[in-house]
Amino acid sequence: MSTDLPVSARLAWWGTAWLRGQVVTDLLLDAVIGDEATHAVAGLGHLGLGAPADTSRGTGTGTETLLGGLARLRAEGATSFGAAFPVEGDLVGLGGPAGFNTEAVEAGEAVVVAGADVGLVPVTVGAATTWVAHRAVRRQLPDVGEADRALRQELLAAADALARLEVARWRPEVADHLMNLRHRAPLSAPDGVPARCVELAARGLQAVAVVELALVDDGGAISAAEAQARRDALTPLERAGRRALVAACSPEVWPPA
Template sequence: MSSPLAISARVAWWGTSWLRGHIVADELLDALLTDSVSHVVGGLDDDGTEPLLTALARLRSRGATGFGAAFPAEGDPVGLGGPRAFNTDALDVGEAVVAIGAGIGLVPRAVGPTYEWQAQSAAPRQLPDVGESDRGLRATVLESARDLAALDVARWRPEVADQLLNLRHLAVPDAPPGVPSRCVDLAARAMQALGIVDLALADDGGAVSAAEIAARRGALAPLERAGRRALVAAFSPEVWPPS
């Protein structure tokens, strides 16, 4: 069964749990191979590619203390600290992993049933706080719900209206030992918010004016931004509260 989590999110959670001794390598691989048959990493040395588990072990020997995820978008490189080359590649695919303390970033690309990761230098990053992201997401969900109601979301996207009326029904993702429960809950609500955005933007609701389309997208933009920031906080061990 495929995981609802992006591959960078899985590497962040399960990779950190493995690195800190909470799970064994087989459990890490089980989490990563739900939608793929292999993962290879290039760029860590001059020997070509190597299995992801070997690469993570190499990063541990270089001082990695955890793995954090980034989910940037154009104009909002949240979770990235540079340099430009790494940011550009991460923005191109919409996600990346940072080896905390090792100065290395990994960018995934799906090639058939395989994930090919490219390693490159990554600078320290500034991250949204878990509590700040939590409060910001909660407030933005309410504001977006009001804005969408004013735009008659129930008429052009009844599925979105239904989800906004049922926000307490969360699909909580599986998490390995060592991930704070608050971050698991935050990840669930962030994915719920981003799911609402994706559903609402699936089409423009039939023949509507350019002004109406702009208004809808304007109402959804803050929710998408808050959702991504919350997702980054939930999958970044640097800012986790004590579990």
């Protein structure tokens, strides 16, 4: 995971703003699709949802444009889009069923559509992404404040652990990233996303990026034991980073405006 906002987070933020009338359609599509060529939604018809809002937007294969799919979800009662960033053993942001969870873990991310009981898993091939629809059930989410506090604690703990393990000796850029946690590139967010959540998402992304960097080639470890020690020290930070990102990108738990 890089420090760029993942596609599921973009759909969560801009899709929710679009549902609430806070951004126009063109801004929604530009933000979600980004530099890719196209996005589509597949499988909504198989879930027993209504016909596409505009059948001319379909392909005849059960796939419709991103806008067509989102419009159908809105017609089905969607109230918000929330992101999930699960890994095996930590299904944060997911509530099931098992088939949806499995696909989301494989992709590393997903979107849960509140009010429509639908989950969307992004599958990217080349410059095209297809959001594959699944049934989804109500999920439990980390509280924004709880996720914020946990991330701050794990950042301090990880910095201490990495110093003891002399990671900077092998990967000085990791130490540089940890020292520059207060100097992050700002994330772009639509109206309606709380400023606290925008800042939390940025710190969550940065924490996960630090972990990935530190674990490249096992952090330059000279022994298997040292490699495992570094992994053990960083696993809680990676988990806290993902949970922070989920809370920041889940309107169900956003603080009131």
